[in-house]
Amino acid sequence: MLSLYYYPGNASLFPHMLLRELGAAFELRLVDRTRDAQKSPEYLKLNPHGRIPVLVDGDLVLYETAAIALYLVDRHPEAGLAPPVGTPERAQFYKWMVHLTNTPQAEYHAWFYPHEHVLDPAAAATVQAAAGQRLNGMFDRIAGALGDGPFLLGRTFSAADLFLLMLLRWGRGMPRPPRTLPALGAFAERVLARPAVQATFAAEGLAAPLV
Numbered sequence: 001m002l003s004l005y006y007y008p009g010n011a012s013l014f015p016h017m018l019l020r021e022l023g024a025a026f027e028l029r030l031v032d033r034t035r036d037a038q039k040s041p042e043y044l045k046l047n048p049h050g051r052i053p054v055l056v057d058g059d060l061v062l063y064e065t066a067a068i069a070l071y072l073v074d075r076h077p078e079a080g081l082a083p084p085v086g087t088p089e090r091a092q093f094y095k096w097m098v099h100l101t102n103t104p105q106a107e108y109h110a111w112f113y114p115h116e117h118v119l120d121p122a123a124a125a126t127v128q129a130a131a132g133q134r135l136n137g138m139f140d141r142i143a144g145a146l147g148d149g150p151f152l153l154g155r156t157f158s159a160a161d162l163f164l165l166m167l168l169r170w171g172r173g174m175p176r177p178p179r180t181l182p183a184l185g186a187f188a189e190r191v192l193a194r195p196a197v198q199a200t201f202a203a204e205g206l207a208a209p210l211v
């Protein structure tokens with residue numbers, strides 16, 4: 001049985017959606033961020049960085065959202081949530097997985113936690129505003145690449161689309177939420193309509209607005 005250590009709406013949302021899309025048997029283990037459980041000695045044994053999520057599969061303990069997703073799609077090739085290994089389509093899938101994790105996902109850290117990016121607390125507001133501008137540019141370019149899609153890889157739905165949905169959700173409180181870009185708004189509706197995605201949001205108790 002797989003165990004996913006999660007907190008509602010956190011980076012664990014993506015692997016949680018993916019587990020449901022794959023039809024895998026798994027259990028959820030709440031990491032109570034309200035009590036800083038992600039920094040507890042027990043949790044730090046799973047992820048010394050004190051970050052959510054972690055996936056446990058038998059003896060395997062895995063952190064980093066993108067790595068967890070890549071592992072899961074490889075374990076369930078029959079689900080077709082990633083193109084076959086060694087194909088140009090698989091290369092594009094890797095591109096999106098890596099881009100989403102090291103560009104918008106990383107930038108969100110400066111948006112949500114600007115005080116961790118400054119030595120002078122007075123500079124935090126400027127750092128946050130700059131992160132917001134950079135995120136806007138990133139989502140403009142993602143929207144341009146997506147076009148009418150309907151998905152990041154074109155006609156084929158993949159795990160990368162779940163990743164993008166989570167990142168769109170994280171921007172729902174920004175001055176210009178990414179869903180306001182027509183291509184991204186239509187994409188979000190498309191992915192949110194999937195039964196596994198709806199089940200995930202319900203299980204995490206996430207209420208509207210979802211993105």
Ligand SMILES: N[C@@H](CCC(=O)N[C@@H](CS)C(=O)NCC(=O)O)C(=O)O
Pocket residue numbers: 009010011012038050051052053063064065066101
């Ligand atoms: N690169 C990591 C980042 C994970 C991450 O930053 N998770 C956040 C929640 S979205 C977290 O655990 N924050 C708690 C903390 O930093 O104390 C991944 O993708 O797994």
